[in-house]
Amino acid sequence: MTPAFSLAGISKHYPDFSLRDVSLTLPEGQVMGLVGVNGAGKTTLMRLLTGLAAPDAGEVTVLGHRLPGEQVAAKADIGYASEDMRLYRGQSLRWHIELVRRIYPGWDESYAAELVQRFDLRPDQAVGGFSHGQRVKSLLLLCLARRPRLLLLDEPTTGLDPVARIEVLEALADVLRDERRSVLFSSHNTHDVEQLADTITFLHQGRLVASADKHAFLENWRRLVCQGPLPADLADWPDIASVRANGSLVEIKARAWRDDLPARLSARGLQVQRTDPMSLEDIFITAVRSGAVA
Ligand SMILES: Nc1ncnc2c1ncn2[C@@H]1O[C@H](COP(=O)(O)OP(=O)(O)OP(=O)(O)O)[C@@H](O)[C@H]1O
Secondary structure, eight states: OOOSEEEEEEEEEETTEEEEEEEEEEOTTOEEEEEOOTTSSHHHHHHHHHTSSOOSEEEEEETTEEETTTHHHHHTTEEEEETTOOOOTTSBHHHHHHHHHHHOTTOOHHHHHHHHHHTTOOTTSBGGGSOHHHHHHHHHHHHHTTOOSEEEEESTTTTOOHHHHHHHHHHHHHHHHHHOOEEEEEESOHHHHHHHOSEEEEEETTEEEEEEEHHHHHHHOEEEEEESOOOTTGGGOTTEEEEEEETTEEEEEESSOOTTHHHHHHHTTOEEEEEEEOOHHHHHHHHHHHTOOO
16 A cells, blocks of 8 residues: 555655654655654654655655655645645635635535534634634634545644633544544644544654654553662663663653563562553653654
């Protein structure tokens, strides 16, 4: 099956920032969450996928089309919604729908009408009077009703108050459940992507820190609380991402959990007292600090 996109050895350099050697594939029909702090390179990565920016090295292929050469063909099937897209404040949502409908032949009129209902939007009100949440939902509607095969959503929940954030996430979850389209969805917030994504990719300072199936992350990472003397070489074990000792208590974060880890620790004099799963947020922070690379 053709992947929704693949990035092979991508680098992009700006004067004060570089995206370095990123290789990443999104299988068709999957939802990938792209998580990173401010300035991690999320928007840069999205812009490379839309053809708005060209890589300095590596290959970008979107829906089987090589970019930038075949970007016209690729763009017809990409829906991109980002924070800096603006609606015309004095115009209504209906006016915007008409504008986009005329540009895109694949526009699905009845789906647009369904999304107006589902997102609880007033199509005849000027969008300048919409709340931030309503504007985000309007942008999503204008993107989704084109029925693109690949949806790129750049931080759709940023700047929303908690109520609007939940509303947008629920609306998106509904839509994505129905659709099974390919989606790349970026956020600062692991909680947001956790609800929607099948796979999660962590980006930090322009590098891919880790990328895996959401359940694999949760399976592979564990926090262990142990008692005993700290073996000097523990931090070098390849399955251990971090070690913190406080007196005789030792906290270990394991990145490749296997059932034999407690026995191996015990053989070195460290008794495991408890083993806990880790949240995606904790996994992200630990992966970034330990410099784990996908
Ligand atoms: N056209 C450009 N020229 C110069 N620098 C750029 C350009 N575009 C992005 N950058 C720089 O690249 C870095 C990464 O920016 P990017 O917008 O990709 O990060 P981000 O992860 O999306 O951040 P945020 O979460 O704050 O939106 C930033 O330091 C930014 O200033």
